[in-house]
Amino acid sequence: MSLPKSPEDMNLDELRLLLEIRKLELKNSLQEVKHRLGIGGRILKAIQKSGIIESFAQTVQSYTANPQTSSASSSQSPATSQDENSSSQSNTSTSEN
Secondary structure: OOOOOOHHHHHHHHHHHHHHHHHHHHHHHHHHHHHHHHHHHHHHHHHHOOOOOHHHHHHHHHHHHOOOOOOOHHOOOOOHHHHHHHHHHHHHHHOOO
């Protein structure tokens, strides 16, 4: 909020009013934060009661216990893909010369 004049130029009554305004703005901001936290808390409780978190945790645990390969490229070892990348880079550099 911009002020019509600087606090140095205000008299005592104006400074008191400015202080009161700032206090009210701060109270309003804190009430908004409390409200948002309350809504967030209710959302988290609803998610916990629905069992979504537990099913997600079970899915993650089953995946880590039995990882499945979904494509042939992911089944290659990192060393093989690095060798292919370096050979394709060397072919590109020789074709440019």
